[in-house]
Amino acid sequence: MRSLRQVEALIRPEVRSLSAYHVQNASGLIKLDAMENPYRWPEELVDSWLERLRGAELNRYPDPSAAALKAALCRANGVPEGAEILLGNGSDEIIQILLMAVTGPDVTVLAPEPTFVMYRQIAVSLGLNFVGVPLRQDDFSLDPDAMRAALRLHKPAIVFLAYPNNPTGNLFAADDIRRLLDEAPGLVVLDEAYAPFAAASFMDALPNYDHLLVMRTLSKLGLAGLRLGFLAGAPRWVEQFEKLRLPYNINVLTQLSAVFALEHPEVFAAQTARIRGARENLFRALQALPGVRVYPSRANFLLFRLHGKPAFQVFSALREAGVLVKFFAAETGPLAGCLRVTAGTEEENAAFLAALRNAL
Numbered sequence: 001m002r003s004l005r006q007v008e009a010l011i012r013p014e015v016r017s018l019s020a021y022h023v024q025n026a027s028g029l030i031k032l033d034a035m036e037n038p039y040r041w042p043e044e045l046v047d048s049w050l051e052r053l054r055g056a057e058l059n060r061y062p063d064p065s066a067a068a069l070k071a072a073l074c075r076a077n078g079v080p081e082g083a084e085i086l087l088g089n090g091s092d093e094i095i096q097i098l099l100m101a102v103t104g105p106d107v108t109v110l111a112p113e114p115t116f117v118m119y120r121q122i123a124v125s126l127g128l129n130f131v132g133v134p135l136r137q138d139d140f141s142l143d144p145d146a147m148r149a150a151l152r153l154h155k156p157a158i159v160f161l162a163y164p165n166n167p168t169g170n171l172f173a174a175d176d177i178r179r180l181l182d183e184a185p186g187l188v189v190l191d192e193a194y195a196p197f198a199a200a201s202f203m204d205a206l207p208n209y210d211h212l213l214v215m216r217t218l219s220k221l222g223l224a225g226l227r228l229g230f231l232a233g234a235p236r237w238v239e240q241f242e243k244l245r246l247p248y249n250i251n252v253l254t255q256l257s258a259v260f261a262l263e264h265p266e267v268f269a270a271q272t273a274r275i276r277g278a279r280e281n282l283f284r285a286l287q288a289l290p291g292v293r294v295y296p297s298r299a300n301f302l303l304f305r306l307h308g309k310p311a312f313q314v315f316s317a318l319r320e321a322g323v324l325v326k327f328f329a330a331e332t333g334p335l336a337g338c339l340r341v342t343a344g345t346e347e348e349n350a351a352f353l354a355a356l357r358n359a360l
């Protein structure tokens, strides 16, 4: 057995000091913690998908360039002519590839916070400096002066902006983002994981900025189990990132299934429209609850703050009642007292609201 001392000698200190990404056990619970699409496919669609899978050659390595899938993704997402795309095993992997490409002892990555935790987690794991710039307290909007000052001071190699932002749900003002694009010394990644719910995007702006990269995923659309994300941008950047992508990161089943899914956009359009409707109903219901402040959202989830009851107590009561939401283990700071709930089916949302009313 190797001793703890040997672990300390071998494993980088930044890795030792990280905590692993924790996922709540959801068995038997109504799962409203992870921004999944709650709907399955119609049975006929499942049948034709299985028929398609019959042709999968599991004995062969996947197509390393995934040409068919890339073409389908570009078409479905309106990727502009002249832009290239990079595929990742989820957009999490793309974040890792981007950061591996720039890492170095004096390199900084910047994002407004609170935001998607993987930017910080992966940056720290790779030995990069991570700078989080606080969003405005009252509405989680970007603080343009603070961002500008941080850009000048830290000269980040990459700025991440989740658009809409997770876990706050809001869309940053497009003018604020354009100003950041004008001032950023390095790359700016617009993370559009929630594009299916947002009705806003910087995809069309790609030809105007050679340092802009737009990242999307199929996860929140309804294919979280497939693990497929992509990054669109100028070929000279994508070419470099391609060198770090492991050759067969998108497996045969994912390639076939994603191409199949993209041939049926109407199914996902109907599901995401339903989820957007559910989000609005949920927003109004939460707004009507005393002791609850709910924040406007352009994603498929809502952040709300509890006044009068500790968030952990409410989270636990919800779980007792069979509903899992996201609790932020923060006693202080911008997410203190907050919970995040994913918009599920109408029945799931009704069960959540009933349990919440009880808990308050």
Ligand SMILES: *Cc1c(COP(=O)(O)O)cnc(C)c1O
Binding pocket: 035, 089, 090, 091, 092, 093, 116, 162, 165, 166, 191, 193, 216, 217, 218, 219, 224, 227, 228, 229
């Ligand atoms: C969920 C989420 C992702 C992760 O997407 P995967 O493709 O499932 O890895 C990326 N960015 C944001 C902002 C998210 O909320």
